[in-house]
Amino acid sequence: MEIHPFWHGYPELRKRLAKVNQVIHSHIRIKDQNIKGIINDVINSGGKLLRPAYAILCSEIGPEQDEDKAIAIAAALETLHIATLVHDDVIDQAETRRGNATLHELYDNKFAIYAGDYLFSVCFSIMSSYADSLSTISYNTRSMEKILSGELEQLHSRFQPPTSVKNYLSRISGKTAHLFALSCYIGAVESKASRQIARRAWNMGHYIGMAYQITDDILDYLGDGEKMGKPVMADAKQGIYTLPLIYTMQYDKNAVTAILDKEEPLTNNDINQLMNLINQAQGIEKAQNIARRYTNKALQQLNKLPDGDYKDTLYQLTQQLLKRTT
Template sequence: MLEKRNNIKNKFTFWDSFPQVQKDMIEISHIILTHVNSVPGLLGQALEDTFAVPGKMLRPACVMLFGAFGPDADQKHDELQKIATSIETLHNATLIHDDIIDESSMRHGRPSIQTKYGKHIAVYAGDYLVALSLTLLSENAQSLHSVIADGKTMQNILVGETEQYNNAYNIDISEKEYLDQIKGKTGVLFGLACFIGAYESGTKVTKALKAKKFGEYLGQAFQLRDDILDYTTTSSTFKKPVLLDVKDGIYSGPLIFALQNDDNNHLHELVKMGKDLTQDQLHEIENLVNHLGGVERAQKLADQYTEKALASLKKHWPDNENRALIEQLTGRLLKRQY
């Protein structure tokens, strides 16, 4: 058992500077593996593969960090870990379903579930994780308030993803439409994680809603940074294919902002080629997005959302070690390279 825990720890080097958070993430990962290892057949294999290389687990970390502010944090610690597990399983369900829709071949540097097991098993795996998420939450939440918040968040995620789908190949997508999309795709789940951590540890709902707002700002900054990395890093560093979204008509912030400055329409003409784009042309798009200020504009927006998050944190939460951890993490996410 100790060897297995040490193997899990080696996968969470992102948290080396945050030992208490790392300890919680290791335990949450163990809870997940305990559940998925009991699932038989191909579905079980697909679920084990899903968590073989865990992501950063930022959302469950938000649950635990904001949970630490509550008056019941110590006595509710085990329940908070299971609720945080429910958030992580829900997040991974959305990733599996995203990969099916986008026909993505890679996830976390490995073949995606739909690539390795086919779309049918991938759909079942995503659905299973949604069911597991709801089970873990309903078994450990103190009231229906958290379950209702979870359901509304799932609805908002689906609306955000659908809006992105509806805007495929829309070269005239506005900044507001893009920001609304990333709030729905990413911001609301970060918001739920922060809210539910605070609320389930005894924080009053009115104050827990302040945690939700922080999480939404953080999530939008995180997604902006994610989109920036498509134009500033390599697939091996980022652990997923970069720029392929352009071929599929999914346009993120840096490209949208660069198109607004494309006076000679050269970038427009390249983007309109869609699935016919060659690797050299994708590289040219990457250079143009940087040259036309798309990355710079996206980074400014990421900075602004980060500043909003930190201002909210300082205004509504006590100046203690836990807040300092959240501040450090927020700054680190803005500067990450993967």
């Protein structure tokens, strides 16, 4: 498959990410060719492969570097990510993902759930073949628990008043940041980096994931619907209230509540009113400031990692993520 255009400026990393996809496809062992084709289409659906990219880059931190193992572990992490997205779409009843119809829309919820479960099993199949120790698999298992608990928290909080920045940050820590942290950590551990260095890689990944999700949520308000692959303010329409709207709720609770407490779905007029309130409250600017703070924290951790060519790529990539428009 064609690697996302995001990586055109990183030719060497782009080649490795192509190998990541090859490893994933090689582990899809389903006799029914129609079902196998459907699963392969999900894998080829156009993701940026950010988590495997961070795993590969962090595999250069330690003194022992094995490219084949790094690519395989990156493939396992990406498979885990895809599996969570398939389940996430079922929970949210999302109609599209990256501009394409979601699996449950094309087939049904049961099919999508089993497909996601199958991808979870593929993740552990790849990981068990290449990880040096059970501790890596154990970290992966605990991370799956953390990610899924974050999804459950988001599901439970849907259509609840968006009042707490702390709760929002806790939710995205499990939902998104944990897998970024895991990717950086496992890359470092499997290259035999010291415990202290691996912990710094974990912290860096956590901060990157926090900044990434906040930026992603901001784009839900600002982004081009066609480029994003989903309608603008899709999260708010689904009752998922993110940082710009939380800040707006703190600014004018009565006005926001009057719109969100309606029993019927949000109309275009409701969306326009919310956007006006968000602009008045500077909700987007405040959220962007938080994303910058997390990015700066990530770069501080990056600066403490051992020297190497990988650091320049990590720095450039992390800065680019905050500035993205899709």
